Amino acid sequence: MGFPKRVVLVKFDPYVPQCIQFGRVLDPSAQRFTVKGAPQRQPDQAAESSQSLPPSQTSLQIKPSRRQLAAQGSQRTDSHPTEESLAPTQPEIEAPDNEAVDRVEDSFTMSSPKQTERVDEQVADRFNDDLSQAIKEAKALAHLPLDEDEDAESPTASTADDGDESGRDDEPLELAPQPRKRSVVSKASALRDKKTLNMNTFQCMDPGAGGYSSQNPNARTIQILEDMCRYYDQMQDTWRTLAYRKGITTLKKQHTKIATAKQAAALPFIGSRLADKIEEIVLTDRLRKLDNTKDDPLDAVLRLFLGIYGAGLVQANKWIQAGYRTLEDLQSKAKLTESHKVGIEHYNDFDSRIPRAEVEAHGAFVNSALRKIDARFEATVMGSYRRGAKDSGDIDMIITGPGATSSTLRTIVLDQLIPQLYKAGFLKASLATSRSNDSTGSKWHGASCLPTSKVWRRMDFLLVPEGEMGAALIYFTGNDIFNRSIRLLARKKGMRLNQRGLYKDVKRGRRGEKLNEGVLVEGRSEKKIFEILGVPWREPHERIC
DNA sequence: CTGCAGGGTCG
DNA sequence: CGACCC
DNA sequence: GCAG
Numbered sequence: 079m080g081f082p083k084r085v086v087l088v089k090f091d092p093y094v095p096q097c098i099q100f101g102r103v104l105d106p107s108a109q110r111f112t113v114k115g116a117p118q119r120q121p122d123q124a125a126e127s128s129q130s131l132p133p134s135q136t137s138l139q140i141k142p143s144r145r146q147l148a149a150q151g152s153q154r155t156d157s158h159p160t161e162e163s164l165a166p167t168q169p170e171i172e173a174p175d176n177e178a179v180d181r182v183e184d185s186f187t188m189s190s191p192k193q194t195e196r197v198d199e200q201v202a203d204r205f206n207d208d209l210s211q212a213i214k215e216a217k218a219l220a221h222l223p224l225d226e227d228e229d230a231e232s233p234t235a236s237t238a239d240d241g242d243e244s245g246r247d248d249e250p251l252e253l254a255p256q257p258r259k260r261s262v263v264s265k266a267s268a269l270r271d272k273k274t275l276n277m278n279t280f281q282c283m284d285p286g287a288g289g290y291s292s293q294n295p296n297a298r299t300i301q302i303l304e305d306m307c308r309y310y311d312q313m314q315d316t317w318r319t320l321a322y323r324k325g326i327t328t329l330k331k332q333h334t335k336i337a338t339a340k341q342a343a344a345l346p347f348i349g350s351r352l353a354d355k356i357e358e359i360v361l362t363d364r365l366r367k368l369d370n371t372k373d374d375p376l377d378a379v380l381r382l383f384l385g386i387y388g389a390g391l392v393q394a395n396k397w398i399q400a401g402y403r404t405l406e407d408l409q410s411k412a413k414l415t416e417s418h419k420v421g422i423e424h425y426n427d428f429d430s431r432i433p434r435a436e437v438e439a440h441g442a443f444v445n446s447a448l449r450k451i452d453a454r455f456e457a458t459v460m461g462s463y464r465r466g467a468k469d470s471g472d473i474d475m476i477i478t479g480p481g482a483t484s485s486t487l488r489t490i491v492l493d494q495l496i497p498q499l500y501k502a503g504f505l506k507a508s509l510a511t512s513r514s515n516d517s518t519g520s521k522w523h524g525a526s527c528l529p530t531s532k533v534w535r536r537m538d539f540l541l542v543p544e545g546e547m548g549a550a551l552i553y554f555t556g557n558d559i560f561n562r563s564i565r566l567l568a569r570k571k572g573m574r575l576n577q578r579g580l581y582k583d584v585k586r587g588r589r590g591e592k593l594n595e596g597v598l599v600e601g602r603s604e605k606k607i608f609e610i611l612g613v614p615w616r617e618p619h620e621r622i623c
Numbered sequence: 624c625t626g627c628a629g630g631g632t633c634g
Numbered sequence: 635c636g637a638c639c640c
Numbered sequence: 641g642c643a644g
Contacts, residue, residue: 279643310641317627321641349642388633390638415634417638474640510632510639521631523639538640558628558640565628576629590626 275570278346281327282563282613286622290330299336299359300329306355306368312381314391323559325352327623336360379403387421387428387509387536420507420525427534428525431469438463439528440473440535443504444495448477451494455479457539460554465619472536473526476554478547487541488514496522496539503527506534512541546578548604553577559623560616568611573599580607 277283294300307322324347329336336342337360343353359365371377376398382405383394402408405422414422421428432440441459448457461467461474477491492514499505506527512519519541526537542550553561553576568575574584574592579601585594600606608615 315641318641320627321643324642347642351641388638392637417633472640512632516632518631521640523632540640553629553640562628569628574629578630592629 275567280563280567281324281623282560282567282616282621284623285616285620286327286560294330294332295335296329296332298363299356300326302359302365302368303329303352303355306365309368309371312384313377314384320559321347321352327559329356383408385429386418386425388415388417389421416507417509420509424525424534428472428536430533431471432473432535433469434463434467436528436531436535437461437470437473440526440537441475443526443528444475444499444539447498447502447504448490448495451490451498452479455482455490460540464555465557465622472538474538474540474554476540476542476550478542478544478550480544482542482544484520484541484543485517487543488512488516488519491522491539491541492519499526503529505537509536540577544602546601548607549575549579549601550577551604552607555618555621557622560621563623564611564613567613571611573611575607575611580610 290300291297303322303326307319307326310319310322325345328345328347332345336345336356339350339353339357341353342348342356343350348356355365355367379398380394383389383397383402384391386394386405386408389397397408397412400412402412405425408414408418409422437459441457441463445457448455455477456479457475457477459473459475461472462470463473477487477495479487479490492512496505496508496511504526506525508522508524510521510523512521521541522539524537525534527534540550540554552564565575568580569584569586569590572582572584574581574596580599581596582599583594584592584596587593600610605615
């Protein structure tokens with residue numbers, strides 16, 4: 079999702095790690111600093127039951143709905159709508175340190191760029207076989223309007239992604255609205271193999287909604303839904319946000335106008351609720367629900383508080399219930415953790431976007447310091463920067479080195495690099511950091527600031543041992559939807575994918591709880607992981623779901 | 624009605 | 635361990 | 641909010 083979306087395929091090395099980013103997504107327009115004196119009015123705007131969130135509850139209930147509570151844990155990802163703005167069509171936005179990247183790649187990836195296409199095709203082909211079968215299955219299971227005979231040309235996976243640069247306008251046809259025709263599709267095929275996964279449900283199998291633009295017939299609808307989505311994201315309603323994102327992505331893939339609820343509901347990831355909203359938007363050019371929630375003072379306060387690093391629904395509601403309405407209230411009256419203090423003090427800093435050039439500068443600063451400690455190590459900026467974004471929510475760097483073990487990395491980074499960067503005045507605060515003596519630690523989260531600036535930026539370091547580069551690349555390349563999708567796929571295949579590697583023979587309980595670590599299958603090569611999972615290779619910029 | 628990725632850090 | 639974050 |  080995103081705005082002007084899909085633009086260039088910036089010309090960077092496909093293998094260059096591009097990563098997922100953990101930016102915060104906050105609506106700049108939100109009147110977060112002007113919400114003082116928010117009325118103490120009683121909440122009545124909770125139209126739907128599910129909507130009666132704790133927030134507004136001026137009164138007693140501090141308790142977030144189960145939904146929301148469960149929601150913790152995945153919000154604010156860089157893949158949020160507003161975050162995906164890719165750099166404008168200037169192909170020249172190459173990563174400044176391409177060399178560095180190349181080196182990294184060379185050291186940690188099996189295949190060289192040369193072999194890329196070939197490999198990809200092979201994978202793709204292999205995939206197609208599986209796919210055609212999966213597709214049938216999918217059609218039987220999903221209520222997609224495909225005709226039986228159509229699947230010969232497995233649409234979805236425009237497989238070996240034609241590295242077409244001029245962007246694409248081809249859209250996955252399955253999603254195309256077509257005259258409803260209850261395909262009597264194969265109960266046979268459906269029964270054939272219960273284990274066949276419905277690939278249509280994995281967004282990682284399908285190139286992102288790249289062709290989307292304001293030209294899309296559903297542009298207006300999408301715009302409003304993105305507003306809703308952004309709102310829910312701010313409210314940290316993870317699952318609703320996720321659902322919206324999926325639905326929006328589907329809509330972006332449509333090339334015809336979706337005007338009725340019935341029409342909309344036929345699409346994947348669009349259920350009755352979203353369908354109704356879509357119809358309302360088309361009919362009235364607005365969404366009442368959005369209008370309401372948007373200007374509720376208490377919601378505004380809640381969103382203000384939720385924007386603080388380290389503050390979630392529980393904490394924010396406690397503050398609200400305690401009567402606090404402004405950041406000043408919190409600073410003067412509430413008991414805050416160190417993170418909260420930093421988060422409040424630099425609320426604006428962390429809330430603002432980081433220009434691409436500045437991201438580069440931060441990266442250079444870190445890299446320079448690291449090289450002085452040990453020239454073999456490298457720090458590479460990942461995140462949306464690698465995806466070619468013109469600005470980022472935070473700066474995310476992977477630090478690795480030839481033969482580096484997690485232990486040596488911890489020593490180098492945690493005991494030397496970080497302290498030095500602090501001394502240099504570059505690092506300003508730590509928010510969450512591993513301890514060099516913790517054998518499992520692998521990250522450092524904090525804030526940095528260029529000598530030439532006074533705006534603090536969220537900076538994350540990830541320590542990645544050589545043997546885990548492949549998995550790390552996938553993880554930090556994102557986007558998050560893609561990651562979650564591919565991880566889910568791995569799970570469905572009895573495996574487990576995390577930032578360290580792909581594991582097989584993972585035993586799980588009835589409810590999916592991991593009962594066993596599983597056996598490491600692959601961690602070093604990104605491509606192999608894709609291959610093993612049967613996911614067609616996708617360039618980083620195509621992993622925007 | 625339940626799961627929605629999986630894992631690290633903080634208090 | 636719950637909350638929060640990536 | 642969707643899907644199973």
